[in-house]
Amino acid sequence: MSNVVSYTEAAQTVNAYARGLMPVDGRVCVPLHEAAGRVLAEPITADVDQPPFTRSTRDGFAGRAAELSSQEWLTVAGSTHAGELPPGALPVGSVWEIMTGAAVPEGADAVAMLEHVERESNRVRLTALRVLKSGENLVARGAQACAGEALLPAGARMETGQIALAAACGYGDVTVHTRPRVAILAPGDELVPVEATPRPGQIRNSNAPMLAALVEAGGGEALILPAAADTAEALDAALAEALKADLLLISGGVSAGKFDLVEPALERLRARFSFTGVRMQPGKPLVFGEVQRAMGSALPFFGLPGNPISSAVTFLLFGATVLGALAGLCNAGPRFAAAQLARETDRKAKPGLTRFLPAQCDFNPANGALPKVETIGWHGSGDLPSFGRANCFLVVPEETGSLEAGAIVRILLI
Numbered sequence: 467m468s469n470v471v472s473y474t475e476a477a478q479t480v481n482a483y484a485r486g487l488m489p490v491d492g493r494v495c496v497p498l499h500e501a502a503g504r505v506l507a508e509p510i511t512a513d514v515d516q517p518p519f520t521r522s523t524r525d526g527f528a529g530r531a532a533e534l535s536s537q538e539w540l541t542v543a544g545s546t547h548a549g550e551l552p553p554g555a556l557p558v559g560s561v562w563e564i565m566t567g568a569a570v571p572e573g574a575d576a577v578a579m580l581e582h583v584e585r586e587s588n589r590v591r592l593t594a595l596r597v598l599k600s601g602e603n604l605v606a607r608g609a610q611a612c613a614g615e616a617l618l619p620a621g622a623r624m625e626t627g628q629i630a631l632a633a634a635c636g637y638g639d640v641t642v643h644t645r646p647r648v649a650i651l652a653p654g655d656e657l658v659p660v661e662a663t664p665r666p667g668q669i670r671n672s673n674a675p676m677l678a679a680l681v682e683a684g685g686g687e688a689l690i691l692p693a694a695a696d697t698a699e700a701l702d703a704a705l706a707e708a709l710k711a712d713l714l715l716i717s718g719g720v721s722a723g724k725f726d727l728v729e730p731a732l733e734r735l736r737a738r739f740s741f742t743g744v745r746m747q748p749g750k751p752l753v754f755g756e757v758q759r760a761m762g763s764a765l766p767f768f769g770l771p772g773n774p775i776s777s778a779v780t781f782l783l784f785g786a787t788v789l790g791a792l793a794g795l796c797n798a799g800p801r802f803a804a805a806q807l808a809r810e811t812d813r814k815a816k817p818g819l820t821r822f823l824p825a826q827c828d829f830n831p832a833n834g835a836l837p838k839v840e841t842i843g844w845h846g847s848g849d850l851p852s853f854g855r856a857n858c859f860l861v862v863p864e865e866t867g868s869l870e871a872g873a874i875v876r877i878l879l880i
Contacts (some may be wrong), residue, residue, distance in 0.1 A: 470743035470750075472864060473783075473820035477600030479740050480754060480784045481799065483766070489794030490712050498632055501624040504642035505685055505794045510618035510628075513636045515608035519551075520570040527583060527590055528559035528574035535597040539589045539730055546571075561590060570604050577603035606615040621683070621796035622812045642792035645687040650677050651704050651713035653694040654718050654729065654772065672834045672850065673717040673777050677770075679780065682785045685793035686713070701731040709759055712792050715785060718772025728769050729753060737767070745864060747819045748776035748847035754784065773847035779859060783876060802861070803827075808840040810871045811862060820864040824849075824856035827877055856880065 471479070493507040522528060533540060545563035546552050547869020552571035556562055560590050561578070562571045570577065576598045583590045592598065611617055617635065618628055624640065632640055644677040657671040678688035689711055694704040708714045715764055716728050729742070732755070739755040746752075753769030768785050785799050805827050815821070827839040841860055844852035859878040862869060868877060 468743065469739065469741045470745060472742045473744055473746045476741055476744045476752070476754070476862075480787050483740065484787045484791035484798065487766075487788065487791040489643050490646045490792050493641050494644060495639050495641050497639055498629060498637055500652065501632075501640050501642060502626075502627060503641070503683075503685060504624050504645075506618060506622045506624065506628075506640060507643045507794060508618050508641040508752050509616040509620050510622075510632050510635055510637060510640070512611045512613055512615045512617055514613050515635070516611040516617075517605055517607060520604055520607045522564045522566060522568050522570055522577045523578050524579045524605065526577045526579045527561040528556075528564045528570045528604070529556065530574060530579045531576040531598040531600045531602065533559065534561070534576060534578050534592050534839070537592050537594060537596075539586070539591045542588050542590060575600040575604075577596065577605060581604040585779075604646070619796065621794055623795055638785050641688055642790075645685060646712040646717060646789060646792035647689055647710075648681045648686040648713045648789060649689045649691055649708035650674050650681070650715050650717070651691045651694060651702060651708060652717045652772075653704065655696045657693040659693075673770075673772070673774055676774060676778060677715055677717060677781060680781050680786070681715075681789065684789045685795060686789050696727060698727060698731065698734075701727055704736065705731055705735060709757070709765055711765065713789055714757075714765055714767035715770060715781065715783075716767065716796075717770045717777045725880060732757065732767070732769070736787070745819050746779075747821045748773060749780040749783075749822070750819070751776075752780045752784070769848070773851050775824060775847040778853070778880075782859075782880065783822075802876050803837070803858075803879060805837040805839040805858075805877050806874055807860070807869055807871055807873045807875045808838045811841060811860070812870045813868045815862070815867050817865050817867045819864040822859040822878055823862065824852050825858050825877065826856060827858045829857075836874070839875065 529771050541560040542563055543557055543560040547565040548567035551569050556571040556573035578592055582596055604743055652671050652674045656668050658668050660670050674690045681688040691704055694700040735757045737755050737757045742753050744752045751771045756764040756766045758764050765787050770780050787799045820856050823841045824844050825841045827837050829837050831837055842852050842855055861876040
């Protein structure tokens, strides 16, 4: 039975489903340098205060803010650089020469920047009209975190900043969730392997490696199944193999044509369909649901449209959400950003579909302006050359036919 919903309704359905999922069973300990993109299964905690000592954020002179602000001459009692500890407390009426990152001596509560002082022999003073406040140009011990404090929760994805933080806390290895296994099936008599030379009427199977790349980037392990012929028997055999996975992506065969056999094959597995179409372009034939397996667990699946841009858009919008939940990721889902539209969109377009148009965004605009985005001319959702030039999708809301140049718009990041 047909159940076509709006983009908003589809997103709400998938988000609610994902919130009810548990991460796939299994944890593994990996070296920190191999943890990029993995999802933490256990929190990262501080082994010591962060920072472990009060440290300077500038090259200059550590002292008492009140004494420095008097503009009186103060004696330079000593000096240290990063990696050294001052030998004792700072004497009254003196300062300590210090480098960025070095420990501040006891008694000092501010650091005067090197360029903000005058120096004569072994004494310095703050330049005229300058004052210092207590706490200026230093970070107090424990200001960033206290020993034992959880700094990264389970469910955080390990990226650049997270890896640096774990290293600072002494984690040579981290415990992460096992990657979900994602079966990718691209059925169709017209498909041949990437390395083959297509005969007339045939095309290379570009969707499988594209989806595999999206899956790997989303924290999953891609399992590309052999392309299935357009027969009920071939599809049944392929789906039986896919039942071993944690998520199933079927690219193609979900429209209403004579040889679109995916939905009937899923029905033979007594699949439960949450929706069988979405009012969006591209991606309208998207199907989402789950198959109950013999061992009792459910296999979520997406029947993605066969055209590559449609397949990519629908995975980014919906598939990535379910994959992230299975990977144990907090707040999994599509990534959007704001930009300014450089040129108006097609005035002939009618409202009624949420559209996702291949676009290029200049993420480095001059003078602090918003990123500028403009659509790429394309010839439908099978236009791979246009897709290859895109770095985002312009989102045109369902109630809008076209967007004016200069409008602040939403873009879907690839």
